[in-house]
Structures are given as structure tokens and as C-alpha cells.
Amino acid sequence: MKPTLEELTQYVDGEVSPARRSQLDLLREQDSELNRTVTALETSRLPIRRAYNLGQYPPLPEALKTQARGWIQLASGSSHAKPLSFWTRMGFSACLAAAVLVGYLVAQPPIPRSTTVNLAVQEAGSGSIVDWAEVIASYQSLYVRETVEHLERTDNAKKTVETTSTILQQTRVKIPDLSHHGFHFVRAQRLGYKQKPLFQLVYLADDGVPLALCFMPDVADPRTLTQFDFDKLNTGYWREAGHRFVIVGDIDNHLMSMLYQSSREQML
Amino acid sequence: MTLNPPNSVATGLEQELEPLWRFTLYLTRDNHDAEDLFQRACLRALEQRDKYQPTGQLRSWLFRLTQNVWYNELRSRTIRDRRAFVSGDLAGQEAENVEGSQPDSSLLFNQVFNAVEALPEAQRLVVILVCVEGFSYREAAEVLDIPTGTVMSRLARARYTLGNQFLGTETQQPGEKSGNTRSQVTQP
Numbered sequence: 001m002k003p004t005l006e007e008l009t010q011y012v013d014g015e016v017s018p019a020r021r022s023q024l025d026l027l028r029e030q031d032s033e034l035n036r037t038v039t040a041l042e043t044s045r046l047p048i049r050r051a052y053n054l055g056q057y058p059p060l061p062e063a064l065k066t067q068a069r070g071w072i073q074l075a076s077g078s079s080h081a082k083p084l085s086f087w088t089r090m091g092f093s094a095c096l097a098a099a100v101l102v103g104y105l106v107a108q109p110p111i112p113r114s115t116t117v118n119l120a121v122q123e124a125g126s127g128s129i130v131d132w133a134e135v136i137a138s139y140q141s142l143y144v145r146e147t148v149e150h151l152e153r154t155d156n157a158k159k160t161v162e163t164t165s166t167i168l169q170q171t172r173v174k175i176p177d178l179s180h181h182g183f184h185f186v187r188a189q190r191l192g193y194k195q196k197p198l199f200q201l202v203y204l205a206d207d208g209v210p211l212a213l214c215f216m217p218d219v220a221d222p223r224t225l226t227q228f229d230f231d232k233l234n235t236g237y238w239r240e241a242g243h244r245f246v247i248v249g250d251i252d253n254h255l256m257s258m259l260y261q262s263s264r265e266q267m268l
Numbered sequence: 269m270t271l272n273p274p275n276s277v278a279t280g281l282e283q284e285l286e287p288l289w290r291f292t293l294y295l296t297r298d299n300h301d302a303e304d305l306f307q308r309a310c311l312r313a314l315e316q317r318d319k320y321q322p323t324g325q326l327r328s329w330l331f332r333l334t335q336n337v338w339y340n341e342l343r344s345r346t347i348r349d350r351r352a353f354v355s356g357d358l359a360g361q362e363a364e365n366v367e368g369s370q371p372d373s374s375l376l377f378n379q380v381f382n383a384v385e386a387l388p389e390a391q392r393l394v395v396i397l398v399c400v401e402g403f404s405y406r407e408a409a410e411v412l413d414i415p416t417g418t419v420m421s422r423l424a425r426a427r428y429t430l431g432n433q434f435l436g437t438e439t440q441q442p443g444e445k446s447g448n449t450r451s452q453v454t455q456p
Contacts (some may be wrong), residue, residue: 006417009424040431041424048399051380060289064303068310072282 003027005037012041129218133237133246134230171199173215173243176266178203181259183211211249213263218244225260227253236260241268277317280326281310287401291331294396295338297385309334324410328403331411383433384426391426394419 003011003024010016011024028035175185183203196216203211223239230248236256237246245267247259281288288309292302313330320329384395397408398419405423409416 005424005428006420009420009427037428040428040435042431043434044427044431046380046383046430046434047377048380048384048395049402051377051384052396052400054374054377054381056381057290057293058299060286060306061303064289064306065285067307068285069282071310071314072278 003034005041008034008038009041012038129220129223129237129239129244133228133235170197171215173199173267175201176213176263178211178213178259178262181255181262182206183259186210211247211251211259213245213247213259215243215245215267217242220244225257227256238264240264243268276322277313277320277326281313281330284327284330285310287327288330288334290401291334292338294393295335305334305338308337312337325407327401328407328410331397332413335411335413379434380430383430387426387429391422391429394422395426395430398423 007016008024011021016024028038175188177185179185182205184206186202186204188199188201198214198216201213203213205211218239219242220239222241223237225236225238227234227236229235232250233248234251234253234256235246235248236259237244238260239245245263247256247263249256249259251259289302289306292305292309293299296302296305309330313333316333320326384392387395393412394408397403397411398405403411405416405419409419412419
């Protein structure tokens with residue numbers, strides 16, 4: 001029986017029976033092509049592991065390692081008690097990406113339903129609105145369409161509704177309907193920014209990347225819409241009625257203006 | 269102390285960061301894509317940590333999850349054709365800088381590295397998992413979600429190709445056949 005390449009590999013590695021080895025030894029003498037194949041397999045005993053361990057690939061960047069350790073630390077902390085279900089419900093990847101990716105956002109524990117939080121008094125130490133908008137935009141650039149679709153598939157719809165309801169109770173800010181602009185609401189979640197609550201509303205276009213509308217308390221003077229580009233994403237931010245807001249998405253300036261108007265009209 | 273799945277993943281992941289990083293580089297062969305994939309794989313692992321079965325190897329689970337992220341999410345973007353990381357110049361430079369290496373051995377290692385990298389994608393990953401990372405055939409099969417026989421077949425073909433290259437002869441690819449099952453790992 002003519003041996004397969006797999007069997008010849010076993011043969012050169014000394015893993016065939018003595019009887020079969022004798023047969024193959026004989027075949028090798030009689031068949032030059034077979035002998036050539038065996039010789040090639042014998043030659044394939046190359047220092048592959050050493051070749052790969054000699055620095056051909058760069059080491060893990062320290063920044064990535066630190067970032068991952070931060071995520072692990074959060075995950076370890078959240079799995080000890082109640083927060084595990086919270087993370088699951090809220091979409092762990094989105095929370096962690098937002099919380100640690102750029103080193104500014106800090107995940108917050110869930111808000112107890114019975115607690116009333118006065119968001120309007122938490123201005124001190126929450127950073128400039130420009131920095132804040134850049135942080136949101138940098139996070140959002142990682143938040144691709146597939147991520148949202150994955151969350152959609154894995155989320156429990158009922159729990160998502162409960163989460164949204166909780167956020168509405170805590171913030172007195174309404175979730176705007178942006179469907180007439182082509183974006184349907186997917187989910188809401190509570191994140192954190194410099195120890196302050198940060199709320200993210202995620203929308204998904206039928207044929208585009210996700211859109212994020214984020215807000216947090218800010219009692220500073222009102223400010224009209226300002227836009228900038230971040231990693232190909234249009235970012236618009238403003239401040240009014242005791243809150244700062246930011247919209248991030250792969251949209252043009254005209255659509256940004258319309259979303260800004262719709263959000264203002266419906267949220268406050 | 270026995271850790272529950274979520275805690276064992278969170279704890280074990282920290283020990284697996286370096287292997288996970290290497291695997292993202294193996295898959296993407298691009299620094300930027302690897303960074304992106306590494307972040308997503310870490311997040312996905314932590315997000316799905318309650319699904320991990322502690323009876324299995326955490327590394328195999330992480331690698332398989334990472335490969336799924338790569339194929340399902342990132343490859344849908346226009347990153348497939350970017351292969352900026354692996355260049356002959358970079359590989360050569362790195363090899364020459366290895367402290368204590370003789371010029372001849374550096375050249376050999378560089379040639380071996382480039383030969384493996386030039387293998388067809390499916391064969392390349394099998395070679396890396398088995399020969400570099402030390403996975404058994406069964407573990408490699410789990411990571412790649414293919415039968416163990418296919419791992420053996422791909423490895424045999426890869427070895428034939430590599431052997432022919434280092435013999436200085438022209439490679440001829442026999443037809444792929446399913447091998448019989450072996451339980452031992454063989455280091456070419």
C-alpha cells in the first residue's frame with residue numbers, strides 16, 4: 001500500500017510500527033520519488049521555534065499590557081458580587097473599552113434603583129468639555145458596527161429596557177428618537193468619567209457605523225455645538241441645562257446639525 | 269482553591285497576555301491590526317468569561333475566541349490586504365541583532381522564519397500552533413475548529429514544503445489526505 005504523506009511524516013518521526021518501518025524502508029529503496037519525499041520530510045526538522053523566538057515579532061507593548069491589566073482588574077472586581085450581572089446586562093466590552101481604553105473613563109457601579117442622584121452638582125474635577133469629547137470620540141472609534149450588532153444579538157431585550165428606564169429615572173433626560181434621521185436606538189448604559197457618571201446612548205444606522213450620544217452633568221455656562229473630526233468620526237459637543245453632550249458618528253456636518261437639534265428638542 | 273469560570277478567566281488572562289499578543293501577530297501579521305485584535309480579544313474574553321469551561325486549556329479557549337473575533341469582526345473591514353509588518357528587511361534586521369547568534373545561524377533562523385511565513389495561511393497557523401506554541405494536534409484542532417486529521421494533514425504538507433525548500437528542490441504538493449490520528453506532538 002502506497003503510504004500517505006501523513007504516514008511518511010510518522011515514519012520519519014519514528015512513530016510507525018517496526019513491521020511497517022521495514023516495509024517503508026524497502027519501498028524507499030525501490031521508489032526514488034518516495035525516497036525524495038521522505039528526504040524532504042527529514043529535512044523539515046528545522047529550528048522553527050527558535051526562529052520565532054528570536055525577536056521576529058515585536059513584544060507586547062507596555063501600553064497594551066497596562067490597558068489589559070486594567071480591564072482584568074475591573075472584571076475581577078465585578079465578578080465577586082452583584083456587578084457581574086450588571087456588566088453582562090450593560091455590555092461588558094463597551095463598558096470596559098470606554099472605561100479604560102484611553103485611561104480616563106472609570107466604570108461605575110450600578111445605580112441602586114432607590115437612590116436619587118443629584119447629577120447637577122458634580123462639576124468639579126470632571127475635566128474640560130473638549131478633553132471629554134475627545135475621550136468619547138477615541139472610544140467610539142473602536143466601537144464598530146460589528147460590536148453593536150454582537151451586543152444586540154447577545155443582549156436580553158427586557159433587561160436593556162430596564163436599564164434604559166433606570167437611566168431615565170436617574171437623569172431626568174429623555175432618550176431622543178432619531179429614527180427619522182436613519183438611526184434606531186440600540187441600548188443605553190452608564191459608564192464613568194473621572195468618578196462621575198457618564199451615560200451613553202447607542203444608535204445604529206441601517207447601513208453605517210454606530211452613532212453614540214453621550215451626556216453627563218455639567219453646570220458650566222451653556223455652549224453651542226462645536227464640531228471636530230477624530231479618527232474619521234465627526235464629533236459634536238455642546239453644553240446646556242446642566243449637562244454636557246457629545247455626538248460621535250461617521251456622519252457629515254449637515255446631519256450632525258440635524259441630530260444636534262433633534263437631541264436638544266427631545267432630551268431636555 | 270478552585271476558581272469559578274469567570275474568575276479563572278480574569279485571573280488566567282493576565283498570565284496569557286504575552287501568548288495572546290503573539291497569536292494576534294500570527295493571525296494579522298500587522299502591528300496595528302494585532303493591537304486592535306488584542307484589545308478586542310481581551311474584551312471579548314472578559315465579556316464571555318462565564319462561558320469558559322475550566323476543564324479545557326484557557327490558552328486554547330482564548331486563541332479560538334481570538335480567531336473568531338478576527339474572522340467575524342475585523343476581517344470584514346478592509347484590513348485583509350495590509351501586511352506591512354512582515355517585510356524581509358525587518359525580519360533580516362531583527363535576526364542580525366540577536367545577541368550571541370552566529371551569522372550563519374541568524375541567516376538560517378531568518379530563512380526558516382520567512383519560509384514558514386510564506387506557507388499557505390492554513391498550513392502556517394498549524395505549524396505555528398504546533399511547532400512554536402507547543403500545542404498538541406488536538407489542541408490545535410480545537411483552536412482552528414478543524415478535525416485533528418486535518419491538522420496532521422496540513423502539518424505534513426507544510427513540512428514537505430519546508431523540507432523541499434531547504435533541500436533546494438522545487439516544491440511539489442501532493443494531494444491533501446486525511447491522516448490517521450496521532451496523540452503525540454511531533455516537533456519537526
